[in-house]
Amino acid sequence: MRKHWLDNLRWVTVLLVLFYHVIYFFNNKGVFGGIGGFGDGPQYQDVVMYILYPWFMPLLFLLAGISARYALEKHTAREWFKARTRKLLVPGTIGLLVFHWMTGYFNTAVAAREGALDNITGVGRYIMWAFSGIGPLWFIQLLWLLCAVLLLVRALDRKDRFRDWCGKAGIVVLILLGVLL
Numbered sequence: 001m002r003k004h005w006l007d008n009l010r011w012v013t014v015l016l017v018l019f020y021h022v023i024y025f026f027n028n029k030g031v032f033g034g035i036g037g038f039g040d041g042p043q044y045q046d047v048v049m050y051i052l053y054p055w056f057m058p059l060l061f062l063l064a065g066i067s068a069r070y071a072l073e074k075h076t077a078r079e080w081f082k083a084r085t086r087k088l089l090v091p092g093t094i095g096l097l098v099f100h101w102m103t104g105y106f107n108t109a110v111a112a113r114e115g116a117l118d119n120i121t122g123v124g125r126y127i128m129w130a131f132s133g134i135g136p137l138w139f140i141q142l143l144w145l146l147c148a149v150l151l152l153v154r155a156l157d158r159k160d161r162f163r164d165w166c167g168k169a170g171i172v173v174l175i176l177l178g179v180l181l
Contacts, residue, residue: 020052092140104133
């Protein structure tokens, strides 16, 4: 049975991530990749960035973890990992090798003008561009890696002792973990 509250929280968080990235282009701090603020007055869009930035990625990983837990209750570990690989790693790798080398190309354009890439072969440049242009695919690739770690934890803790122990953690422990994060 689908958890509609989880689906709704996920799509709202994704919309906030997209909204953050749009606002990021108009940040007033001169961060690389932005086009600047809206004139000389107060820059309220920066406040939106400061409010959203600290929590939306941890929330996305938390939602992914909750979803993974529910999915693992319905499928075997092998089926689940195969599906995660097909849904995360395959498109992420294809995107990295087919499209994101272009981002890497633009990331290294200044270094190329200075001659820093003169001694690197074409294949070497492509590999460097592909991996330096990872962009938003870092989330997909890290999520796949954390899926593998989750399976390892489940294999080591077959009786769910770790989950039970975590369930006993009080609000103080959760706040301290949030501060640590």
